[in-house]
Amino acid sequence: MNRPFTSNPESAEPCENLNDFYRWLDGFINFEKRPHKKTFSLEVIGYYAALFSNPQTAYKCVHIAGSKGKGSVAAMLSALLTEAGSKTGLYTSPHVNDFRERITENGRFFSDSAYLEAFRSVRQGATPHIDKEEEPQPSWFELVTLTAFVLFRQEKLDWAVFETGMGGRLDATNIVRPELTVLTPIELEHCEYLGHTIPLIAAEKAGIIKGGIPVFCSRQQVSALEVFKERAAALNAPFFYLPDLIETIEHRLTPHGREVTVRFSTDHPVGALFKRPLRTVLPLFTPVQAENAALAAAAFKYRFPDAPEALIERGLSKAWLPARFQLLSTKPLIVIDGAHTHNSIQACADTFFSLLGSGSSSAYSGRTVIREAPSPAHSGTLSVAGASSNAKPILVFACAADKDPAGFAPIFLGKIARLYLTIPGSFKKGNLEKTAGAFTQVFKDEKDVVMTVSGDFNEVLKQAFHQSYAENRPLLITGSFYLAAEAQRIYSAEGFQDRETQA
Structure with missing residues (x-):
């Protein structure tokens, strides 16, 4: 047994x-951490x-x-x-x-x-x-x-x-x-x-x-x-x-x-x-x-x-949860989001690029009439400090091994300058080879996108934070709650919350 x-x-x-x-x-089987065959x-x-x-x-x-x-x-x-x-x-x-x-x-x-x-x-x-x-x-x-x-x-x-x-x-x-x-x-x-x-x-x-x-x-x-x-x-x-x-x-x-x-x-x-x-x-x-x-x-x-x-x-x-499009910084704009399904990652990306003035959120359709009103704006962008930087953003992405990164990659095509691919962290199993293969295929004609693939998620996140602050470049970290958790941990541990960029 x-x-x-x-x-x-x-x-x-x-x-x-x-x-x-x-x-x-920790002595018990954790299905969040690793797949296991069990009759529920x-x-x-x-x-x-x-x-x-x-x-x-x-x-x-x-x-x-x-x-x-x-x-x-x-x-x-x-x-x-x-x-x-x-x-x-x-x-x-x-x-x-x-x-x-x-x-x-x-x-x-x-x-x-x-x-x-x-x-x-x-x-x-x-x-x-x-x-x-x-x-x-x-x-x-x-x-x-x-x-x-x-x-x-x-x-x-x-x-x-x-x-x-x-x-x-x-x-x-x-x-x-x-x-x-x-x-x-x-x-x-x-x-x-x-x-x-x-x-x-x-x-x-x-x-x-x-x-x-x-x-x-x-x-x-x-x-x-x-x-x-x-x-x-x-x-x-x-x-x-x-x-x-x-x-x-x-x-x-x-x-x-x-x-x-x-x-x-x-x-x-x-x-x-x-x-x-x-x-x-x-x-x-x-x-x-x-x-x-x-x-x-x-x-x-x-x-x-x-x-x-x-x-x-x-x-x-007053309703709030961590890692649901959570702003770690507005100057530069740094967002973590635990989105891990296609629709939630699409919604995350739409919102992020809307904050930058470089994207549009599609109005919903269906029996319910749901309209997205124009956002209060100056020159077409929201007045979030640093959010409307002209610099194309950085994306750090990781997803669990059972996800389909080929469906996620097109969401970001043509919208980013720097791409870091890694694993979700030490807790959740990922498949970096599959993720890298999917993004490489989708981004094969994006010659200006600099891509880094590394299983060292700690180093990847540190590099991304440093680059974001050094270049006043927006940063989005998404694909997994576990990646978002690691990002928040490193952001606090490394003292990034105390940093400021020049206006």
């Missing part, structure tokens, strides 16, 4: 500090949750699945619940800088003593069963999810927002009984686990739909939407599709985020709950955040119909 944990005489000893718990977790099921997380008297039932919750945008929507719903006065837990993944980012109270860390109490409880309660060959053996993610369940109960929270880790049907979070289910856009991802077509992946995500529980769904490809509607109908779950709820979403990029105006349809029972349009500025920059905000607002208003529009606007204006 392949066991994800090797017992030792000290395995049941209490954690003395947070690092003790992290080291203990809810049996294991259900077994261990039962040992702790099912802590996930101690608070109300929202459950979110999708290929992209689910973390942002989770942060928005958490911010809305908090603005309404609820103590709200937020469970997301992956973390960028600190493990504790995964398990927070509305994005804010609990006290170290609170984390330590929960960590000790999980380790001491689970270890006697882990040490028995005949009992179910948990993975790293299952134990982390269990820790979130336990910590949220321990801290007596009112609500918790859970983002699935991968898929949905067999994800460890799927033992919750939510008040609301939310589905964000579906793309091809994790195909070795979820399937190689949109309908197959949608079916896995649809597994979080529960009988009678309202479902709020963002705009989808037709094949995914059909799967979701069929599943909801089979379970008598009320289904609300975002394009049916709204008349228009207008949004524009500003130096402070994305300014959004949402007009809900008064002909729809959910849209009619809104007494006026919503107007707010999101501290999240990419165009898709406008739809994410509308989705979060609709779900929240359905559950809390008396919540005033001003409360919703305030809550949305």
Whole structure:
């Protein structure tokens, strides 16, 4: 039997500090770090949750699945619940800088003593069963999810927002009984686990739909939407599709985020709950955040119909997650983004080049009329300090081994002067040869682009930061959350945040 944990005489000893718990977790299979053949099921997380008297039932919750945008929507719903006065837990993944980012109270860390109490409880309660060959053996993610369940109960929270880790049907979070289910856009991802077509992946995500529980769904490809509607109908779950709820979403990029105006349809029972349009500025920059905000607002208003529009606007204006088009610097413009699907990388690139005045974001189309208004500008560019540099930008790119870099490379064709290709970091496996081959093929006629290929991501990132500051040249780092995490670590450790360029 392949066991994800090797017992030792000290395995049941209490954690003395947070690092003790992290080291203990590292003894378990981590599917975020490396692929592993395992038959997923809810049996294991259900077994261990039962040992702790099912802590996930101690608070109300929202459950979110999708290929992209689910973390942002989770942060928005958490911010809305908090603005309404609820103590709200937020469970997301992956973390960028600190493990504790995964398990927070509305994005804010609990006290170290609170984390330590929960960590000790999980380790001491689970270890006697882990040490028995005949009992179910948990993975790293299952134990982390269990820790979130336990910590949220321990801290007596009112609500918790859970983002699935991968898929949905067999994800460890799927033992919750939510008040609301939310589905964000579906793309091809994790195909070795979820399937190689949109309908197959949608079916896995649809597994979080529960009988009678309202479902709020963002705009989808037709094949995914059909799967979701069929599943909801089979379970008598009320289904609300975002394009049916709204008349228009207008949004524009500003130096402070994305300014959004949402007009809900008064002909729809959910849209009619809104007494006026919503107007707010999101501290999240990419165009898709406008739809994410509308989705979060609709779900929240359905559950809390008396919540005033001003409360919703305030809550949305406070929703933030690291490495979602995060500006490390505006002079020069330096952005990190954990985008790792085709559509999210396209949105990241569109936003980045729009800030530079050298790109355009396409208006969305579909049943929902969504317009992108002209951005407030001088000479056609946003007034972000240093963003409108005439210098063509630098791109640092890395992606996980299971991604298709040939689909990503054309997004940047003709738009960059310097290209660094590397691996996502020491945590996530990449395929640098495949990435380099794809970009080399796409950029073969771009004679002026200087390309560097190196597996030393630390050195690559340092070089890129130095070059960006030395030449006042914009820099975009994207393709993986793990690359974004390494970039932020190096940026802080090397003191780049203290540097300035001459005006």
